[in-house]
Amino acid sequence: MSDREIELKLVCEPAELERIRCAPALKRMKQGRASGKHLHSVYFDTADLVLGQNGMALRLRRKGRGFVQTLKTQADRAGAGTVARDVGEYEAALPGTASTPDLNKLPEELRARIRALANGNAISPRLVSDIRRTVQNIATPEGDLIELALDRGALQAGGHDAPVCEVELELKEGTPASLYRVALDLNEIAELRIGHKSKSERGFALLHDTVPRAFKAEAVVIDHHATLADAYEIVLRHCLLHLMANEEAAVTQRSPEGLHQMRVALRRARSALEIFRPVIGGDLAVRLAAEAKWLAGELGAARDLDVFTSDILDPVELGAARSAALEKRVMQARDEAWERAIEVLRSRRYTRFLLEYGLFLTEKNWHVKRKAPAFARDFAGAALDKCLAKASKLGREIEDLEGDDRHELRKRLKRLRYALHFFSSLYDPEEVKAYLKYLNQLQDVFGGLNDVATAHMLLGRLAGGKEMRETASRILAWHEKRAAREWKGAIRLWKRFSGTTPFWRGEAA
Known part of the structure; x- marks a missing residue:
């Protein structure tokens, strides 16, 4: 199944998650009861992380007696206001005996691209994400539906680990603007920062002990016929x-x-x-x-x-x-x-x-x-x-x-x-x-x-x-x-x- 996932990620300290969880303003928007999940995911890539370098994240996540295979493709920030991420998502169910992704479950174009990028190199487990998630659906005054996820856990890769404490707002129905409005409300409740990287991006950085670097402005490209x-x-x-x-x-x-x-x-x-x-x-x-x-x-x-x-x-x-x-x-x-x-x-x-x-x-x-x-x-x-x-x-x-x-x-x-x-x-x-x-x-x-x-x-x-x-x-x-x-x-x-x-x-x- 292919879909688009529009999400906005916020990071914080653990105490701030509790502020959000108990906030009266948020309780007024709740739809139904909150639910808890244990998300254990394994991300796969080549030894040189060629999929990640090309904006892909391929994972297996335990669900019941089986697995859900998910491929996420590079975020398109243009349609989601740049701070939020518009991500391609391709999911498929795999049996409980599965130990590696099944590329045949992907659309032919993506399957061919992954194999070309891997160039015969093994696609193996590189990163483990172990997260305790609380999920609450909320409805905005405008009628938009958003999934609010509060995540605590850790990423492990190459003998290193990194804590996870974040809020994810995923648009279910409505316009991306509602994600920003809810995030602005949450920012008045708790000390929050924008999460610029996905869990896979953070985890893969552990493997090479990547040092963040500075970037100069790229060229601005305006079409000759642009309004x-x-x-x-x-x-x-x-x-x-x-x-x-x-x-x-x-x-x-x-x-x-x-x-x-x-x-x-x-x-x-x-x-x-x-x-x-x-x-x-x-x-x-x-x-x-x-x-x-x-x-x-x-x-x-x-x-x-x-x-x-x-x-x-x-x-x-x-x-x-x-x-x-x-x-x-x-x-x-x-x-x-x-x-x-x-x-x-x-x-x-x-x-x-x-x-x-x-x-x-x-x-x-x-x-x-x-x-x-x-x-x-x-x-x-x-x-x-x-x-x-x-x-x-x-x-x-x-x-x-x-x-x-x-x-x-x-x-x-x-x-x-x-x-x-x-x-x-x-x-x-x-x-x-x-x-x-x-x-x-x-x-x-x-x-x-x-x-x-x-x-x-x-x-x-x-x-x-x-x-x-x-x-x-x-x-x-x-x-x-x-x-x-x-x-x-x-x-x-x-x-x-x-x-x-x-x-x-x-x-x-």
């Missing part, structure tokens, strides 16, 4: 996926690059909402932009101290003049900033932001203004012109810019670069590449200048006492000389850039 609303959805989903892809690296590994990419994703989302705002948006879009600004700000201190350590402190050869006390204070401040960043990323407010963002993408209840162009390609050129005009207004005075004005020009150039990334698929790639080269060079120079300005602020706050202040002065003097050289280069770069004809003023591809 304005289509482009809006594609760009916003792209930003949300970029944000969520880096959360694990930032939270579990304290990855400087992971945190940086999260802030980039938040800035891109804010820029997208601002760029599209004259023609499409809504009240929730305004709220999302404000929350993205808050989140980026809360993560900013840790990012600033990461950059200060790697780009400001480390390059300067101070020899005997180096202040151990200053370095200790910087490291202490950095640790405190990281603690705050992780606290924010584990907060209800962050979870609510992700759920509201996903709900916005699911419901698509944005308002397209009456005079808005129908197609993305008709809007893109005007949006790029507007971003360029704002940057050029300051850029014309570049030789006289100081402090805050330089920083403002940097932000305007960054927004232009984001807009180019959003709409680049509508234009000739070679023309986009050449134009972006100038912008990237300018951003590198402005980024370095901003780091020096941030260093002044941090050293002013952290450097106390004569020894630390002397070290701080040497660090700043070294970077000020570099910044003066780079600013001259920025002026030359701007003049070449401003003399370049914007490619989008021709026809879109």
Whole structure:
């Protein structure tokens, strides 16, 4: 039997499951009695986990005297608002004597694909999932039916194990938006976080002791015939996926690059909402932009101290003049900033932001203004012109810019670069590449200048006492000389850039 399973997963501490189980608000939605299940499942794959790498999870689960074989295929996040998962599911009953999956029970296309991926290698047990589940059906005020599952247990693979404590909301009848609304209600009852990985993904990671890594934003692909609303959805989903892809690296590994990419994703989302705002948006879009600004700000201190350590402190050869006390204070401040960043990323407010963002993408209840162009390609050129005009207004005075004005020009150039990334698929790639080269060079120079300005602020706050202040002065003097050289280069770069004809003023591809 084939089906689609739309689910939203939330993870928490054990005490939070009890809060949910006893919540009066949830009791009012209950349909029938709750039931308990013991789910013992074995997941199968090749030694190099080729099925998992291709978005498949093949398992046998004990049911009565027999087994249920299930193949889950890669989640389609587009139709479920990105945070929830729309998963293909293929089930078949197997006898109690079965010890391995029966691929003949699968549709021919999937059976052939699995055999091609395995390439003659054995498909064997790789992961055991042992879960105690409480299931309760609930009905929303809108009449949608949802299965609420509270899971406690463990995953075991390769001699390692990982605890499981999570809430699964599976849509039985209705629209995916109801999953988000229920999840938002639960988030007010208990401390919850979005579960980005399935049990099989978490379990298979144990086998290779996989370290979460950071991801840069992938290319945005907007079809030449896409409507304005289509482009809006594609760009916003792209930003949300970029944000969520880096959360694990930032939270579990304290990855400087992971945190940086999260802030980039938040800035891109804010820029997208601002760029599209004259023609499409809504009240929730305004709220999302404000929350993205808050989140980026809360993560900013840790990012600033990461950059200060790697780009400001480390390059300067101070020899005997180096202040151990200053370095200790910087490291202490950095640790405190990281603690705050992780606290924010584990907060209800962050979870609510992700759920509201996903709900916005699911419901698509944005308002397209009456005079808005129908197609993305008709809007893109005007949006790029507007971003360029704002940057050029300051850029014309570049030789006289100081402090805050330089920083403002940097932000305007960054927004232009984001807009180019959003709409680049509508234009000739070679023309986009050449134009972006100038912008990237300018951003590198402005980024370095901003780091020096941030260093002044941090050293002013952290450097106390004569020894630390002397070290701080040497660090700043070294970077000020570099910044003066780079600013001259920025002026030359701007003049070449401003003399370049914007490619989008021709026809879109």
